[in-house]
Amino acid sequence: MKRILVPVDFSEESMNAINAAHSLAVDTDSDVLLLHIVEDPNIETMKVSGETHYDPMDNIYVKLLLDKTREKLEAIVNDPKMRDLTINYKIEIGNPFTSIAENIASHDASLIFMGSKGATGLQEVLVGSVADKTVRYATCPVIVVKGACEIKNVKDIVYATDLNEDHEQIMDDLKEMQSHFGAKLHVLKVFDSMWTTVPEVKKRADEFVN
Incomplete structure (x- = not known):
């Protein structure tokens, strides 16, 4: 096992996934890549209006969101609890499932940790969600974390x-x-x-x- 990919949206569920990935990464000497996807609300609007030259980086809201996201990811990566492993982050603008799939391939991920809602039942949590699509189509194993846990x-x-x-x-x-x-x-x-x-x-x- 070389690289563990963890999609992050800063929810409690995704933080549980980070902590679970941390416990396994330290145990297996793997590195961790945190991936956050920024969904630009203007992309679909531009498609409908026929605009073909839209650049999300021209959007002030998106720039501010990226800055805030970078601060949050830096805080996680620099947390003293993470000192015992190699951990990096990446931010992309786009569709969550597509970006996750592309990063599995481009970063040669061996394993994915994803968070889910806690107590509503696995089927209700997964069906139609990004987690569902990732579980179905990922080219590497996916561990869906339903709560705080350590993989030991x-x-x-x-x-x-x-x-x-x-x-x-x-x-x-x-x-x-x-x-x-x-x-x-x-x-x-x-x-x-x-x-x-x-x-x-x-x-x-x-x-x-x-």
Whole structure:
């Protein structure tokens, strides 16, 4: 594990994600990149009006927002609690999901930590959100943090899979985490018994594990 990416919006949930990433980064000697996306409200307006030369940096509001954002990120990076790891930040103007996806690739992220709302249930939290899209389409593992936690002493990892053979990179990442923690890896396949049988699924699962 080399780089952990943490999208930050300064909410309590994203701060929980930073703290969780910190605990794992120190334990695995990884560096952390904080990513904040500034959504310029004028971009969509410009698209509708047909303007093709709009530069968000010409917007005074955006400039002030960037300055304030930079101050907040500097405060996090320079916090004495962060002295024991390599941590940097990046600010972009654009669409949150698109920017996250691009930064996964450009910074070769090994893992993503993201915050979610706490007590409303995972499905309600994720569906239709940036976290949902990131979980679905990210090219590296995503850990969605639901509250304050430290990623230490992990004993069990549950991997929900469709048992296809195109998961080689995911399995490599999971095995690295499993090896680091000395954890047990559980492979979970959920299926509809109307379309297949238990023996068929068990056979596929055995082949997958082997």
